[in-house]
Amino acid sequence: MSDLKPLFSPKSIAIIGAxxxxxxxxYELVYNIITGGYEGRVxxxxxxxxxxxxxxxxxxxxxIPEDVDLAVVAVPAVYVPDILEExxxxxxxxxxxxxxxxxEVGNFELEERVVSVVKKYGIRMLGPNVFGLYYAPSRMxxxxxxxxxYPGRIAFVTQSGALGIAMMGWANLYKIGVSAVVSMGNKAxxxxxxxxxxxxxxxxxxAVLIYIEGAKDGRRLMSSLRNITLxxxxxxxxxxRTEKGASAAASHTGSLAGTDRIYDVAFRQSGALxxxxxxxxxxxxxxxxxxxxxxxxxxxxITNGGGVGVMTTDACEEAGVNIMPLPEDxxxxxxxxxxxxxxxRNPVDLTGQAYEESYYKSVELALRDxxxxxxxxxxxxxxxxxxxxxxxxxxxxxxxxxxxKTVVTSFVGGAQCExxxxxxxxxxxxxxxxxERAVSSLAAYYRWQRYKxxxxxx
Amino acid sequence: MSDLKPLFSPKSIAIIGAxxxxxxxxYELVYNIITGGYEGRVxxxxxxxxxxxxxxxxxxxxxIPEDVDLAVVAVPAVYVPDILEExxxxxxxxxxxxxxxxxEVGNFELEERVVSVVKKYGIRMLGPNVFGLYYAPSRMxxxxxxxxxYPGRIAFVTQSGALGIAMMGWANLYKIGVSAVVSMGNKAxxxxxxxxxxxxxxxxxxAVLIYIEGAKDGRRLMSSLRNITLxxxxxxxxxxRTEKGASAAASHTGSLAGTDRIYDVAFRQSGALxxxxxxxxxxxxxxxxxxxxxxxxxxxxITNGGGVGVMTTDACEEAGVNIMPLPEDxxxxxxxxxxxxxxxRNPVDLTGQAYEESYYKSVELALRDxxxxxxxxxxxxxxxxxxxxxxxxxxxxxxxxxxxKTVVTSFVGGAQCExxxxxxxxxxxxxxxxxERAVSSLAAYYRWQRYKxxxxxx
Numbered sequence: 001m002s003d004l005k006p007l008f009s010p011k012s013i014a015i016i017g018a019x020x021x022x023x024x025x026x027y028e029l030v031y032n033i034i035t036g037g038y039e040g041r042v043x044x045x046x047x048x049x050x051x052x053x054x055x056x057x058x059x060x061x062x063x064i065p066e067d068v069d070l071a072v073v074a075v076p077a078v079y080v081p082d083i084l085e086e087x088x089x090x091x092x093x094x095x096x097x098x099x100x101x102x103x104e105v106g107n108f109e110l111e112e113r114v115v116s117v118v119k120k121y122g123i124r125m126l127g128p129n130v131f132g133l134y135y136a137p138s139r140m141x142x143x144x145x146x147x148x149x150y151p152g153r154i155a156f157v158t159q160s161g162a163l164g165i166a167m168m169g170w171a172n173l174y175k176i177g178v179s180a181v182v183s184m185g186n187k188a189x190x191x192x193x194x195x196x197x198x199x200x201x202x203x204x205x206x207a208v209l210i211y212i213e214g215a216k217d218g219r220r221l222m223s224s225l226r227n228i229t230l231x232x233x234x235x236x237x238x239x240x241r242t243e244k245g246a247s248a249a250a251s252h253t254g255s256l257a258g259t260d261r262i263y264d265v266a267f268r269q270s271g272a273l274x275x276x277x278x279x280x281x282x283x284x285x286x287x288x289x290x291x292x293x294x295x296x297x298x299x300x301x302i303t304n305g306g307g308v309g310v311m312t313t314d315a316c317e318e319a320g321v322n323i324m325p326l327p328e329d330x331x332x333x334x335x336x337x338x339x340x341x342x343x344x345r346n347p348v349d350l351t352g353q354a355y356e357e358s359y360y361k362s363v364e365l366a367l368r369d370x371x372x373x374x375x376x377x378x379x380x381x382x383x384x385x386x387x388x389x390x391x392x393x394x395x396x397x398x399x400x401x402x403x404x405k406t407v408v409t410s411f412v413g414g415a416q417c418e419x420x421x422x423x424x425x426x427x428x429x430x431x432x433x434x435x436e437r438a439v440s441s442l443a444a445y446y447r448w449q450r451y452k453x454x455x456x457x458x
Numbered sequence: 459m460s461d462l463k464p465l466f467s468p469k470s471i472a473i474i475g476a477x478x479x480x481x482x483x484x485y486e487l488v489y490n491i492i493t494g495g496y497e498g499r500v501x502x503x504x505x506x507x508x509x510x511x512x513x514x515x516x517x518x519x520x521x522i523p524e525d526v527d528l529a530v531v532a533v534p535a536v537y538v539p540d541i542l543e544e545x546x547x548x549x550x551x552x553x554x555x556x557x558x559x560x561x562e563v564g565n566f567e568l569e570e571r572v573v574s575v576v577k578k579y580g581i582r583m584l585g586p587n588v589f590g591l592y593y594a595p596s597r598m599x600x601x602x603x604x605x606x607x608y609p610g611r612i613a614f615v616t617q618s619g620a621l622g623i624a625m626m627g628w629a630n631l632y633k634i635g636v637s638a639v640v641s642m643g644n645k646a647x648x649x650x651x652x653x654x655x656x657x658x659x660x661x662x663x664x665a666v667l668i669y670i671e672g673a674k675d676g677r678r679l680m681s682s683l684r685n686i687t688l689x690x691x692x693x694x695x696x697x698x699r700t701e702k703g704a705s706a707a708a709s710h711t712g713s714l715a716g717t718d719r720i721y722d723v724a725f726r727q728s729g730a731l732x733x734x735x736x737x738x739x740x741x742x743x744x745x746x747x748x749x750x751x752x753x754x755x756x757x758x759x760i761t762n763g764g765g766v767g768v769m770t771t772d773a774c775e776e777a778g779v780n781i782m783p784l785p786e787d788x789x790x791x792x793x794x795x796x797x798x799x800x801x802x803r804n805p806v807d808l809t810g811q812a813y814e815e816s817y818y819k820s821v822e823l824a825l826r827d828x829x830x831x832x833x834x835x836x837x838x839x840x841x842x843x844x845x846x847x848x849x850x851x852x853x854x855x856x857x858x859x860x861x862x863k864t865v866v867t868s869f870v871g872g873a874q875c876e877x878x879x880x881x882x883x884x885x886x887x888x889x890x891x892x893x894e895r896a897v898s899s900l901a902a903y904y905r906w907q908r909y910k911x912x913x914x915x916x
Contacts, residue, residue: 028841105799144841146872160765162810162838169839169872213768239768242775251801252764277769277894278870306710307618310671310697311735317700341563343709352620380620381627383486383589383602412736414604414627436735 003124004190004198007094008180009138010069011040014061014092016083017074017099018044020052025098026074027052028144029132033072036134036141036148043068061086070094072132072142077101080128081113088121096142097127103186104129104254115188123189130185131161134168136178137204143168143181152177153206153289157195159184159213159253167209170278175425176286179205191216193224200228207285208234213249218262222270229271230455233288233448235281236272238263271451273444280440283432287408287441290428293449294406296373298324299442301347302362304354305380308412309347312376312435319443321374323347330369337361352382356393363397367405374406374442378435379420381413391420395427406445408438462648462656464552465582466638467596468527469498472519472550474541475532475557476502478510483556484532485510486602487590491530494592494599494606501526519544528552530590530600535559538586539571546579554600555585561644562587562712573646581647588643589619592626594636595662601626601639610635611664611747615653617642617671617711625667628736633883634744637663644711649674651682658686665743666692671707676720680728687729688913691746691906693739694730696721729909731902738898741890745866745899748886751907752864754831756782757900759805760820762812763838766870767805770834770893777901779832781805788827795819810840814851821855825863832864832900836893837878839871849878853885864903866896 013033019026030052033042043064044057051057058064061071061083071087073080077099087095095118102111111128118125126133132143136151145165150172157180158164164183171178179202182195192210199205208228215221228234240249241260267274275281299321303309316323326334326346334344337358343349350358359377366375377394379387391411398407409424409431411417421431432438471491477484488510491500501522502515509515516522519529519541529545531538535557545553553576560569569586576583584591590601594609603623608630615638616622622641629636637660640653650668657663666686673679686692698707699718725732733739757779761767774781784792784804792802795816801807808816817835824833835852837845849869856865867882867889869875879889890896 023842100799146839146841158765160763160768162763162840163765163870165841166763166766166839166871166875169875170870173872173876211765213765237769239765239772241772244775244781245768245772248764248768248771248801248805251803252768252807277773278892279894305618305620305624306706307616307621307669307671307697308624310618310703310706310710311695313706314697314699314703315735317702323702341558343706345709347706349710381604381624382620383604383623384481412621412628413624414631417624417627418631434736436737 004094004194006069007124007126007133008135008198010094012043012066012068013038013040013070013072013142014043014045014064014068015072016045016061018046018052018057020050025144029072029074029098029142032141032143032147037139038141039139041066061090064090068092070096072096072098074098077107077110077128081110081117084114084117084123088117088123093123095123095125096130096133097125098130098132098144100129102128111186111188118189125189126182127185128188130183131164132183134178134181136180143183145181146172148172149181150175150177151179153179153204154285155180155182155199155205155208157182157184157192157208158211160211161185163211170282174282176282177289187216193217193220196224196228196234200231205232206289207232209281209285210234211237213240213253218266222266225270225272229448230452233285234272235275235284236267237275237278237281238267271448271455273448279437283437283441284444287430287445290430291406292404293445294374295404297322298372299374299376300324300366300372301376301378302350302366303347303378303380304350304352304382304385305378306343306349308378308380308435309349312378312439313347315436315439319439321439321443321446324372327371333365334362355385356389359390360393360397363394364401367397367401367403372405376435376438376442377407377409379411379417381417387411387413387416387420388423391423395424395429398429406442408432408442410435410438461582462652464527465584465591466593466656468552470501470524470526471496471498471528471530471600472501472503472522472526473530474503474519476504476510476515478508483602487530487532487556487600490599490601490605495597496599497597499524519548522548526550528554530554530556532556535565535568535586539568539575542572542575542581546575546581551581553581553583554588554591555583556588556590556602558587560586561646569644569646576647583647584640585643586646588641589622590641592636592639594638601641603639604630606630607639608633608635609637611637611662612743613638613640613657613663613666615640615642615650615666616669618669619643621669628740632740634740635747645674651675651678654682654686654692658689663690664747665690667739667743668692669695671698671711676724680724683725683728683730687906688910691743692730693733693742693902694725695733695736695739696725729906729913731906737895741895741899742902745888745903748888749864750862751903752832752900753862755780756830757832757834758782758784758824758830759834759836760808760824761805761836761838762808762810762840762843763836764801764807766836766838766893767807770836770897771805773894773897777897779897779901779904782830785829791823792820813843814847817848818851818855821852822859825855825859825861830863834893834896834900835865835867837869837875839875845869845871845874845878846881849881853882853887856887864900866890866900868893868896
């Protein structure tokens with residue numbers, strides 16, 4: 001970990017290829033680093049020594065009078081080896097090479113020269129061909145992606161630059177807090193395994209989400225996964241699953257997507273959770289950063305609508321979440337909280353007449369019972385009840401019980417349900433617009449929990 | 459069809475059990491029918507002859523001086539047989555029985571009495587135990603659900619009342635236009651098959667979405683499905699797929715969920731499209747009401763991001779959408795529209811530098827070519843391009859080509875992408891926040907199209 005400190009938490013940064021033209025990447029980088037709140041020293045390097053955003057620039061990194069930890073390089077590809085040579089002489093220990101025009105367009109030789117320079121000086125390099133690195137603890141936005149990011153506890157690691165920028169946008173839109181965004185690019189030096197090793201001991205990161213098309217060193221990736229998944233969950237999207245997808249991946253990042261089944265088994269054996277699309281991946285990490293893992297295999301569904309109760313039961317059964325048969329004492333407790341035509345078996349159906357109080361008492365009852373390990377709370381829009389008030393009742397019950405079980409919620413309906421879900425999310429009680437997404441997230445959490453328990457037994 | 463005209467398009471309605479208490483269903487019904495814009499005559503029936511929303515009420519349906527087509531009944535269950543008897547004597551031909559307290563709570567005998575009365579008078583009855591019927595062409599909101607509904611071309615038919623209300627909310631929230639919402643309740647007389655027969659020849663309805671837990675008469679349902687699916691797509695959510703789900707369905711609606719495999723085969727053989735959750739179902743009907751079905755099996759992906767291109771290719775392969783190998787002449791045409799590091803094979807990658815013009819020209823090129831049957835257009839957020847402008851370029855190209863192929867889009871990213879997608883949806887170019895949902899919808903359309911072609915050959 002310590003050799004990546006200059007990359008993630010540099011005391012000073014040199015932006016090489018800084019530009020005063022707002023349409024250039026070399027300007028975006030300066031803008032994002034300065035306005036992002038980074039508190040270390042920033043030096044600009046520009047061949048003409050231009051003044052950019054009020055900062056003077058140096059004509060060479062060698063002329064910077066003080067030590068520099070990290071170089072962010074955005075110059076034409078052909079100059080990159082010489083620039084890195086200068087960085088090495090200057091004693092810079094980390095570099096983010098934004099420049100493209102290397103292996104990804106067939107310039108293998110140029111990329112090899114870059115590699116030999118960084119090896120010679122012991123520079124740890126991200127790239128080339130990346131959109132940058134954002135790291136919340138350092139308030140460092142060394143990307144040409146979005147200038148504002150919603151800070152939090154999830155680290156994104158992505159082999160696709162475009163997807164990385166889109167993920168930053170999504171995180172902002174859905175208020176999913178991000179600890180880091182790392183663009184992997186050509187992985188000429190650092191790769192996903194290095195990132196996993198770093199995030200394994202990064203206290204600011206609670207979960208990692210990776211997009212990958214192919215691994216450089218499968219064995220090392222697996223070993224890093226096995227290490228980190230004992231501590232925190234890792235959700236992986238591995239594309240190129242199909243023959244045509246793999247061939248598209250080959251022309252995109254030059255990745256050998258490999259036999260998908262091998263990846264699938266490798267991920268499972270190393271405790272990584274494979275998501276099939278971005279929604280799934282975001283849903284899962286959202287739960288995992290908000291709630292503790294389930295304490296046992298017994299899950300209970302509390303609903304006000306029979307239909308969504310049935311749908312949720314199906315989803316649980318199919319995803320391996322155990323809808324526990326309720327012990328009789330619990331049945332009679334629940335029976336007191338509903339009209340005669342309610343259902344006090346699991347799924348517990350409070351009926352469409354359930355107001356705040358019956359939600360509060362039912363959730364409280366479920367949370368208090370040590371036989372229950374996870375709770376799915378559903379609300380289906382009615383003409384007579386107020387979803388926002390019910391959301392508050394659920395949150396109050398969780399708080400009153402100092403909740404240590406996994407709670408997920410789904411509010412199915414219109415604008416008021418949306419508002420209720422936003423409130424729940426803000427209180428770290430994850431909610432989803434359809435119950436199946438809540439179940440999919442809970443099931444993923446269970447899979448990770450089971451993996452850890454199995455490892456602990458070995 | 460004609461015998462359901464009094465139900466869907468009554469010239470006059472009697473609301474029996476109208477109430478002046480705003481907390482009662484009998485008030486909600488009056489409110490929704492009056493404020494919903496229904497233009498026929500409305501008569502209120504209330505034992506005390508109360509004045510409700512400025513309307514005088516009659517103490518009995520028999521005292522109404524003119525003919526009545528439809529009775530909406532919301533009185534305690536025990537009075538329902540007598541009330542329907544009066545309706546029969548009055549010559550009323552259709553009834554919506556909102557009242558609950560029949561078979562669903564074990565009162566089989568009471569429900570049988572209701573059935574014998576409606577049989578005796580030839581009344582076609584929806585219910586009992588329903589939340590009502592909304593029908594856009596009549597501007598009739600005879601429900602105690604939401605008072606405002608976004609009108610359009612999709613008919614909802616639901617066995618779960620709560621889900622029906624929630625669906626109305628969703629439709630409003632996502633601006634998915636609805637032609638009808640039908641709550642099926644206990645299906646003592648009318649069932650899903652009757653609704654399908656009606657919507658088959660209803661010109662206002664372009665697609666039907668059904669939620670069902672169990673069929674009353676499987677054979678008749680299948681026959682009605684086979685009839686309607688030749689004309690318009692039907693998307694079904696059938697829950698109770700698993701053993702525990704089926705048992706939950708039994709306590710919810712008393713449905714015998716039956717062996718799921720049998721339903722699955724029956725749906726497939728009758729051309730119905732089975733969706734696994736609400737998001738899928740809404741996604742599919744959205745596409746089917748906005749766009750024509752694909753003209754041939756060849757699909758092309760146009761993207762600005764390699765990563766989403768790979769993910770979309772995987773999804774297409776897995777869902778049976780054929781990513782066509784591009785003929786050489788098309789390859790060289792696309793090559794002109796992208797930088798050297800773009801990809802002119804399918805998926806066509808215009809790269810992150812693609813602005814409005816290259817999107818416009820690429821979409822135009824794809825739409826003009828008769829070898830292509832469907833087009834997936836993707837946009838992945840970048841720091842330099844404007845998703846809203848690109849959405850407009852896509853829409854312009856579709857309009858310029860008087861598009862007769864299926865176009866679906868997905869804009870992956872933050873708030874601006876959301877805005878771009880709203881614009882596209884408004885122009886009937888369906889868009890989805892992740893490409894997999896666009897693919898899933900397109901694949902469902904293809905399945906329906908193939909079914910129709912296969913039937914035409916027989």
